[in-house]
Amino acid sequence: MKKQHITIHDIARELNISASTVSRALHNHPRISKATREAVQQMALKYNYQPNVMASSLRKGKSRTVGVIVPRINRNFFANVIGGMEEILSSAGYHLIICQTLEKVNHEIFALRALINARVDAIIISISMETKNYEHLRILLDQGIRVLFFDRICEEIKTGSVAIDDRLGAYQSVRHLIDQGYRNIAHVAGADHISIYRARKAGYLEAMHEAGIDVREPWIFEESLVPEGGKTAFEKGMKLQPRPDAYFCAGDFAALGILKAARDQGLKVPADIGVTGFANEPFTEFTEPSLTTVDQRAGEMGRMVADMFLKEVDLSQEKRSLERIVLKPELIVRNSSILNR
Amino acid sequence: MKKQHITIHDIARELNISASTVSRALHNHPRISKATREAVQQMALKYNYQPNVMASSLRKGKSRTVGVIVPRINRNFFANVIGGMEEILSSAGYHLIICQTLEKVNHEIFALRALINARVDAIIISISMETKNYEHLRILLDQGIRVLFFDRICEEIKTGSVAIDDRLGAYQSVRHLIDQGYRNIAHVAGADHISIYRARKAGYLEAMHEAGIDVREPWIFEESLVPEGGKTAFEKGMKLQPRPDAYFCAGDFAALGILKAARDQGLKVPADIGVTGFANEPFTEFTEPSLTTVDQRAGEMGRMVADMFLKEVDLSQEKRSLERIVLKPELIVRNSSILNR
């Protein structure tokens, strides 16, 4: 442990001037003479002076830190969003504090409190699946804390957000299946109380209605969106009359389960059964056959929320726009849904 | 903007006592009477008092924050490590500041400086591929800053670390191929100046020598570890005499490229060609055939570095162990390498 951090006072003492002058010199305050300014900056360089962020944060009442709360850091989508945010915010001189809720409300509340204590300049959050009551979020606004949502939006709370148009993504996907000639299209849906899954179901229904296809009640399977859930849905589908000839899944993992289940049953994808997923997980490119899916533009989403924050960082709360950006998802057509008749 | 943050002074004023008493009351200092302690704590609860972390950090000289530097947040492995760290550190009351270098040394230096300014209590880092000079890291130790490495270790710097035994992982993988009956085993290697790739190559060589198989020079292909690199290696291999009958790849993406290239050439995996990868990327489970690979125990690694930090957090630098934990990787045998003769 050689030298500890050096402060403006150390520099001031060395140069026989006051700390305030040092501070001003370092910030290029116009009233400081060129001579002292250069002397100070040279000295700062020489001793590798690093300002104490905590001290200046305390004084200025802002920490140049943004808190990010996600359900899980290791989910591809969230990792990409965070990566995008980091690019923008770090080059703007902001830090990112990351918290994960593991989909639990009480974790969410805990993280929120911790971030408030750290006096972050904003909180960017994608709410947990368990979150149905929004009091803990509303309090933030009351306290004048900047909150931004991404992906999993909370409609009740009036603030900026960035998300993709889940309904449209679903619509495009189902529309594509219809265009390919599939007709009896089933839907593996996520839990209905989660708005993104409701939206995907709505997009499915819209495309079906538009094409004049009757959606029969049993064609919608609400399952856990994991491979096992896809398998379950597929098995239920096999017993239906008429049998579904395609599955639009609200998640890629469920779609994967269908690919496997279909193969096990000796059915060919895409010839016998069309399959599409949602999320553009990295593995979708590599399944056999490769999986048609919907890209959620994660990196872009992260960059956009970050930009949204930066653009309005020094506006008072009243002047901030409550812009809700809705990105258009991108349909990625691969082999699992291409029907050559 | 209703109420701003309230402070111990607000509580003190309200109760007609001093701020120091409030502070002590909140920390259950034994000298504070039960009456005042309860009054203070009640008041704190009533006004939802949240301590200003910056103020106490400034005073105490520690921020209860750990800085994490990784090449890319959105890489499966790193996202998992970070997820593991977060679990441990957040429940110990620490925050995580995340920075990514995108494999650039100058980003690394920038992030390091930023974290020092934030007065993080430790820096946990996996160095960038570009990093060959370690001066910027050595400086940290000189300044008494706690540094821990994970996965991509820097041997020259004496400090704690957690990594997996890359050599062993490679050895197990190649040994498995040999046990299955493959003999002409090629290796798709990563850049040789990166120690983890050197270690994997060493493990490959060790297994081959142990089995008494001559490793012919052209069997080692140093390629970029992406699908394209795997394809290139495979094509080169096709021209060799004898032709390799298996490929041990230092990365899963390269292995994936081989799976595809082999299929395109009409060769069957695993019957004609055995393939193994490294990293246990999520997609490896879902390729056709599923890919044998080596799991790097990312989440565990994250939890272990975090624990290592916590265990020695209040020891002086001299007393800290310089423990280098080396985890045993886990070979995940799947279909791409199972030969039934």
Added chain:
DNA sequence: AAATTATGTACAATCGATTGCACAGAAAAT
């Protein structure tokens, strides 16, 4: 009863940077 110890609280300094205000001396305007 006097001396000692324990208890409960307040004062003031401190962490390091920032900033409104004051003020001396120089330069410019009258």
Added chain:
DNA sequence: ATTTTCTGTGCAATCGATTGTACATAATTT
């Protein structure tokens, strides 16, 4: 020659929590 305006710098307060020291008063011991 005076007054006014600039320039350049320092003083001291401030952000909010923490902590060593001091100092009453109460409780206990001699």
